[in-house]
Amino acid sequence: MGQxxxxxxxxxxxxxxxxxxxxxxxxDKIINNLKLVIYPESVIICPPSPxxxxxxxxxxxxxxxxxxxxxxxxxxxxxxxxxxxSIGCSxxxxxxxxxxNLFGESNDYIxxxxxxxxxxxxxxxxxxxxxxxxxxxxxxxxxxxxxxFAYEPVWSIGTxxxxxxxxxxxxxxxxxxxxxxxxxxxxxxxxKNATGILNIASIDGALIGGASLDPNEFYExxxxxxxxx
Ligand code: PGA
Numbered sequence: 001m002g003q004x005x006x007x008x009x010x011x012x013x014x015x016x017x018x019x020x021x022x023x024x025x026x027x028d029k030i031i032n033n034l035k036l037v038i039y040p041e042s043v044i045i046c047p048p049s050p051x052x053x054x055x056x057x058x059x060x061x062x063x064x065x066x067x068x069x070x071x072x073x074x075x076x077x078x079x080x081x082x083x084x085x086s087i088g089c090s091x092x093x094x095x096x097x098x099x100x101n102l103f104g105e106s107n108d109y110i111x112x113x114x115x116x117x118x119x120x121x122x123x124x125x126x127x128x129x130x131x132x133x134x135x136x137x138x139x140x141x142x143x144x145x146x147x148x149f150a151y152e153p154v155w156s157i158g159t160x161x162x163x164x165x166x167x168x169x170x171x172x173x174x175x176x177x178x179x180x181x182x183x184x185x186x187x188x189x190x191x192k193n194a195t196g197i198l199n200i201a202s203i204d205g206a207l208i209g210g211a212s213l214d215p216n217e218f219y220e221x222x223x224x225x226x227x228x229x
Contacts, residue, residue, distance in 0.1 A: 011042040013205030016212030027054035033215040063091030069112040156187025173202040
């Protein structure tokens with residue numbers, strides 16, 4: 001497939017997934033470093049939930065890394081999506097391979113979160129690895145254009161190894177055509193490979209783990225994205 005078939009009316013989206021890293025000091029540094037970002041609405045920071053409050057005054061977007069399948073009640077340790085909404089989150093990451101593999105989250109369970117988030121008008125960022133199997137849940141449900149999907153090969157997460165550009169183009173084109181949603185690529189994106197990855201026409205942005213914890217590197221990646229139409 002050629003790269004020319006995808007049209008986009010927005011800048012590429014850059015999502016930071018801090019995972020269980022970061023602290024108040026990192027929030028301050030990131031907020032300071034991102035003051036000069038030209039398209040702050042295209043940047044989404046997903047810190048650990050207790051740090052979300054730090055981002056309430058910023059121009060860019062922020063999101064959580066997980067949420068409950070319920071809105072309230074006796075669910076010790078869980079975080080309600082409506083609470084996340086009330087503190088200004090626009091996004092919630094669901095279905096990350098770390099949640100599936102380390103915490104046993106199933107497709108059914110993740111799909112419950114997905115529906116709840118869409119009902120609340122929060123944007124689920126959904127991660128994919130087993131494409132056909134996972135996509136069938138969503139395609140049946142419809143209403144997918146409000147969600148963002150991310151293609152993240154598990155072997156690429158945190159390893160420094162990325163798929164070749166043709167592979168990313170092929171897989172993300174497939175997800176895009178099946179879902180009509182925005183599609184990101186994630187897995188070892190850094191300032192060295194960001195230009196090649198972000199220039200792939202079928203991706204609407206990147207999801208960045210390790211490199212988003214370095215305020216200077218993260219800012220450099222955003223600058224690269226700002227040059228891409
Ligand atoms: P990485 O993580 O950029 O450190 O590979 C990406 C992710 O798991 O979201």
